Amino acid sequence: MTQPTHDRQFARDVAKQLDRRRTRRKVTVWTGLVALIIAAAGYLRFGGGLGTLGLGGGSGVRGDDRHALVPPERCVVRVSAAGITVAGKPMTQDAAIAACKDTPGADVTVTGDAREGDWQGLQSALQAAGVRDIALHHPRSAGSASAPH
Numbered sequence: 001m002t003q004p005t006h007d008r009q010f011a012r013d014v015a016k017q018l019d020r021r022r023t024r025r026k027v028t029v030w031t032g033l034v035a036l037i038i039a040a041a042g043y044l045r046f047g048g049g050l051g052t053l054g055l056g057g058g059s060g061v062r063g064d065d066r067h068a069l070v071p072p073e074r075c076v077v078r079v080s081a082a083g084i085t086v087a088g089k090p091m092t093q094d095a096a097i098a099a100c101k102d103t104p105g106a107d108v109t110v111t112g113d114a115r116e117g118d119w120q121g122l123q124s125a126l127q128a129a130g131v132r133d134i135a136l137h138h139p140r141s142a143g144s145a146s147a148p149h
Helices: 005-045 093-100 116-129
Strands: 075-080 083-086 089-091 105-110 133-137
Touching (some): 116 133
Antiparallel strands (some): 075 083
């Protein structure tokens, strides 16, 4: 029994299609791998950003306009009957003013046993020293139901 010629031709056509599909799959996989390698190399090389792709007129070095990723810390002051502490260290009022002068602001916590003249004097001295943002906190005592000032 011999097979008709159209069956052989059909088998050849199917084999060609399978070969083309296999070749197309290989090309797609290799193209994807090469693209992934190029993307990884680009990320490692240009991880800080592309900017204007080197086409800009600048030198690539930024001057004084650098921005800090972490904002400067505020001065943390506590006023109590025992005295003034800045970041947990006891200080005089003048030392506290000097420590807080170059910060963007001060968080002043006034305890219930602090003299009113002490923290008001500290507040006016901080303002005179140029500290712009002064946040005054009056913690509530356990028996007090009034809101903080």
